[in-house]
Structure formats: C-alpha cells, structure tokens
Amino acid sequence: MKxxxxVIGASINPNRYSNIAIKRLVDKEIKVAALGLRKGxxxxxxxxxxxxxxxxxxxVTLYLNPKRQEQYYNYIIGLKPRRVIFNPGTENMEFVKLLNENNIESEIACTLVLLSTNQY
Structure with a gap:
C-alpha cells in the first residue's frame, strides 16, 4: 500500500518550511521519507x-524552486506517486504538464495548510 x-528539498534547519512540514507530518502519524542536499x-x-x-x-511534496526541480522530473515520475504537491514558490506548469501526462495528480497548495485543515 502506498x-x-x-519531502524533496528537506532541511535540518528548523526555520525552513520543509523541516516544519516533516514535523507536522510525523505529528499526524503520516510516514515520511526525506531527500535533501545534506544528510541529517x-x-x-x-x-x-x-x-x-x-x-x-x-x-511527493516539493520544497525546490522550479529550476532545481528539473533534475528530479524523471526520478519523481519513476516513483509513481499518486500526487505531487507544489508548495508556495515551487509552482511549475512545465512539470505539472509532465505529471498529468503520466497520470500523476498535481496540487498547487501548501502542505502545512492542508495538514492544519485536515485536507491532506
């Protein structure tokens, strides 16, 4: 079961939204994997x-700007997730189109808001 x-763009910096999202996902008892530039x-x-x-x-919830996402297109599509969330600042219509062509839902939203309003 999927x-x-x-979380792509994960950071150990507690002031980064990706870090806050990881903590909120764990608090909601959602299983989390994380990928970032540095281990931690x-x-x-x-x-x-x-x-x-x-x-x-x-x-997949993205915390990478559109230019940095390009190196992850094939990787994310290959994971065959049900959906990809584009958090504020990560909106990328080129990638949305590729996801749609591969039958992967895309959502331009904020993971933190979705979690806090029980819409995740």
Missing amino acids: NVTL TVLVVVIDDEKKAYTNIDT
Missing part, C-alpha cells in the same frame, strides 16, 4: 542526500 510522503535527521526522519528507489510513495 502510504509514504516524500528531523525527529525520527532521516534526510537522504541521494535519490532512492522508493516503492511506496503516495505523495
């Missing part, structure tokens, strides 16, 4: 610095 959220840990979540071949990703 039930893991992958946020609560119980290990941040990987290499793309792994996950097989159980339901949602």
Whole structure:
C-alpha cells in the first residue's frame, strides 16, 4: 500500500518550511521519507542526500524552486506517486504538464495548510 510522503528539498534547519512540514507530518502519524542536499535527521526522519528507489510513495511534496526541480522530473515520475504537491514558490506548469501526462495528480497548495485543515 502506498502510504509514504516524500519531502524533496528537506532541511535540518528548523526555520525552513520543509523541516516544519516533516514535523507536522510525523505529528499526524503520516510516514515520511526525506531527500535533501545534506544528510541529517528531523525527529525520527532521516534526510537522504541521494535519490532512492522508493516503492511506496503516495505523495511527493516539493520544497525546490522550479529550476532545481528539473533534475528530479524523471526520478519523481519513476516513483509513481499518486500526487505531487507544489508548495508556495515551487509552482511549475512545465512539470505539472509532465505529471498529468503520466497520470500523476498535481496540487498547487501548501502542505502545512492542508495538514492544519485536515485536507491532506
């Protein structure tokens, strides 16, 4: 069963939204995987610095600007998530189009708002 959220652009910096999102996902008892530029840990979540071949990703939530996303297009599509969330500042219509062509939902939203309003 696909039930893991992958945070891409994860950071150990507690002031970064990706870090706050990891903490809120864990608080909501949602399984989390994280990928960032540097290894680290946020609560119980290990941040990987290499793309792994996950097989159980339901949602990818992006914390990368559109230019930095380009190197992740094929990787994310290959994970076959149910949906990709584009958080504020990550909106990327080129990638949205690619996701739609691969039958992957895209959502331009804020993970933190979705979690706080029980719409996640």
